[in-house]
Amino acid sequence: MKVSELMEFDASKYLKDETDYRLYLAQAFEGGDPVEIQAALGDVAKARGMTALARESGIAREALYRALSNKGHAEFATIMKVIGAMGLHLTLAKPEAAPKATARAKSATKAVAEKKGRTAAKRAGSTTSRGRTRTSSAAQA
Template sequence: MMVLKLKKWDSAEHLQTKEDIALYFDACLEEAGDDIAFIAKALGNIARAHGMTQLAIDTGLGRESLYKALSADGNPSFATILKVTRALGLRFHVEVAAA
């Protein structure tokens, strides 16, 4: 019998271009609804793909603080989310929701 070796999925490994990142974050925002932990975790995955050290420099926030805020257990302020998205070269786009 052959043993199948599995590896835990890590979204960050597959976010290689700005387009990948934008599409991933857009999909996560759609899926999350009002679940801020889901959005924080998605931003954490993007941050790891980008490089947490560079993100800390770009945002002026501590690396450890970013890891904590952008985890599934994190509760980042909206100001932190805005700083992170700007540093990652992302921006929010608002449109009228379908009825």
């Protein structure tokens, strides 16, 4: 089978109810990519029914398809109208603080990387008992 024969994935076919819509949109917003958010809004709009959403938002159906596609450039006002027509609203919250274990793991990883760097530097140019620098064959290459 050729790649060109494969069907493009359409998430809107798998979104069945309001819970699915909210979870899908929350995941897109968590990622923070504007294109992904627009596409997710488009998928939810298709799953709910683009015609009904167009009527509720006051935006033409064709304009919604364009604005909520991967290549669309929806204005913020359009996004807000769509979200409102879906019966949702945006809430701002501080990002959750990284757990202490994650912070410790990051600092430990950094320490190991620094130690490896120092060890490699020592191997590349160690000194002899007379103070001369001895270089390995790998360092000379």
